Amino acid sequence: MHELSLCNSIQQVVARAAGERPVVVVHLRVGRLRQVVPDTLRYCWTLVTAEGPLAGSELRIESVPVSGRCRTCAAETTVEEVLVLLCGACGSPDLELLTGEEFLITTLDLADAGADAG
Ligand SMILES: [Zn+2]
Numbered sequence: 001m002h003e004l005s006l007c008n009s010i011q012q013v014v015a016r017a018a019g020e021r022p023v024v025v026v027h028l029r030v031g032r033l034r035q036v037v038p039d040t041l042r043y044c045w046t047l048v049t050a051e052g053p054l055a056g057s058e059l060r061i062e063s064v065p066v067s068g069r070c071r072t073c074a075a076e077t078t079v080e081e082v083l084v085l086l087c088g089a090c091g092s093p094d095l096e097l098l099t100g101e102e103f104l105i106t107t108l109d110l111a112d113a114g115a116d117a118g
Contacts, residue, residue, distance in 0.1 A: 003040045007048040007059075010105065014054060018108055023057045025109035031064045031102035032082055038063065066100030 014026055026045075030036050038061045045059040066079040068087075075089035076098065085095050 003036060003044040007044040011048050011054060013105055014108060022111035023054055023108050024111050025058045025060050026105060027060050027107040029062045029064055029102050029104050029106050031100040032066050033100040034103050064099050064102050068095035068097045071096055
């Protein structure tokens with residue numbers, strides 16, 4: 001399963017970054033073009049982390065819309081329907097993608113991070 005292998009990769013990165021410190025929340029930024037189902041990803045995360053030091057940690061997923069810049073008229077477009085990548089201004093299909101392909105861990109919330117969030 002796509003999501004399961006993603007979670008395995010995330011787990012490895014998080015474990016390396018956190019070391020011995022307990023992780024409460026893993027913040028993830030995922031572009032819509034990745035075709036990841038957030039609910040499935042969260043479910044797989046509980047499976048992948050069940051036995052290890054990341055057990056009980058939460059995966060918080062920020063979905064990034066697809067956007068691009070038109071090579072014809074230079075307008076920037078946020079694409080609602082990802083199967084049709086067209087410029088919203090002139091309809092040209094010659095779109096340079098700006099966002100939508102992200103897959104990255106942005107932040108780790110650690111258990112001993114204190115109350116200085118905000
Ligand atoms: Zn255009």
